[in-house]
Amino acid sequence: MSRMPIALTVAGTDPTGGAGVLADIKTFHSRQVFGMAAITALTAQNTIGVQDVHNIPGQFLQEQLDSIFSDEVPDAMKSGMIANEEMMTVIKECVEHHQVPYIIDPVMIATSGDPLIDEDAAEFLRTQLLPLALTVTPNIHEAEKISGQQISSEGDIKKAADIFLNDIGVQSVVITGGHLDSGPTDYLFTADNAIELSETRIDTTNTHGTGCTFSAVMTAELAKGKSIEESFRTAKRYITSAIRYNPNIGKGNGPVSHFSYKGE
Ligand SMILES: Nc1ncnc2c1ncn2[C@@H]1O[C@H](COP(=O)(O)OP(=O)(O)O)[C@@H](O)[C@H]1O
Numbered sequence: 217m218s219r220m221p222i223a224l225t226v227a228g229t230d231p232t233g234g235a236g237v238l239a240d241i242k243t244f245h246s247r248q249v250f251g252m253a254a255i256t257a258l259t260a261q262n263t264i265g266v267q268d269v270h271n272i273p274g275q276f277l278q279e280q281l282d283s284i285f286s287d288e289v290p291d292a293m294k295s296g297m298i299a300n301e302e303m304m305t306v307i308k309e310c311v312e313h314h315q316v317p318y319i320i321d322p323v324m325i326a327t328s329g330d331p332l333i334d335e336d337a338a339e340f341l342r343t344q345l346l347p348l349a350l351t352v353t354p355n356i357h358e359a360e361k362i363s364g365q366q367i368s369s370e371g372d373i374k375k376a377a378d379i380f381l382n383d384i385g386v387q388s389v390v391i392t393g394g395h396l397d398s399g400p401t402d403y404l405f406t407a408d409n410a411i412e413l414s415e416t417r418i419d420t421t422n423t424h425g426t427g428c429t430f431s432a433v434m435t436a437e438l439a440k441g442k443s444i445e446e447s448f449r450t451a452k453r454y455i456t457s458a459i460r461y462n463p464n465i466g467k468g469n470g471p472v473s474h475f476s477y478k479g480e
């Protein structure tokens with residue numbers, strides 16, 4: 217009997233379950249993929265902000281990954297919050313060794329504005345981890361920071377994508393447009409294709425964990441063997457439904473729903 221597809225997330229925890237590992241696992245589950253998780257950081261955070269962060273020692277992240285990969289090699293793996301170079305080095309070696317399809321959500325700052333990674337880790341992410349990725353899913357601020365290209369128009373998005381593909385060396389990039397003034401349009405660029413998907417903006421502040429959830433859907437679909445384009449299209453439909461039917465939780469920017477999307 218063939219085994220179920222496995223998706224692995226390597227990320228931090230949010231105890232209120234809206235972002236990070238818990239959001240990823242709920243998303244994997246809802247997409248009928250078996251979810252695994254290696255933890256990079258424990259955060260004390262809620263819908264209002266991040267109160268504290270406790271990073272996991274690199275050696276213990278290594279042990280978690282060894283436990284997973286010595287038993288099963290996941291069909292796809294994503295990373296989210298990776299606070300420092302020590303943990304990034306562990307992840308780099310793991311991806312290189314196992315050649316697992318790797319999706320990077322280049323998490324840097326929470327919606328609340330709180331920083332989630334060290335300043336010098338951003339450079340390591342850009343030069344060492346991104347070239348290993350099958351795809352990377354920055355929001356507008358992350359795309360600006362990584363590419364050095366200020367984004368205020370569609371032309372700027374194309375210029376930033378060109379830097380990701382040709383200077384940094386990622387195979388594909390999805391720039392998500394939740395923070396654009398216009399409709400929330402997302403852009404997928406590969407070496408030979410460019411696709412944009414638009415939706416009507418949903419009038420809500422309950423968007424905590426949208427970036428994590430979007431990239432987790434893509435990871436789940438890639439684990440099932442779907443193409444980058446199919447995974448992108450599913451992620452866009454899923455996140456739109458997840459925001460529209462958000463569960464209205466918390467006093468700040470609430471989470472989205474991980475079980476409202478019923479589509480294929
Ligand atoms: N108000 C909204 N209505 C509909 N879609 C949204 C809204 N806000 C964000 N999205 C979608 O959620 C996904 C992630 O959004 P984005 O804000 O760009 O990332 P992040 O959560 O990492 O900051 C994208 O697909 C984006 O288009």
Ligand SMILES: Cc1ncc(COP(=O)(O)OP(=O)(O)O)c(N)n1
Nearest residue numbers: 228235236326327424425426427428
């Ligand atoms: C532990 C942890 N990881 C990632 C984030 C950022 O999540 P993201 O999906 O970018 O959502 P926003 O919170 O920015 O909407 C986080 N807050 N915590």
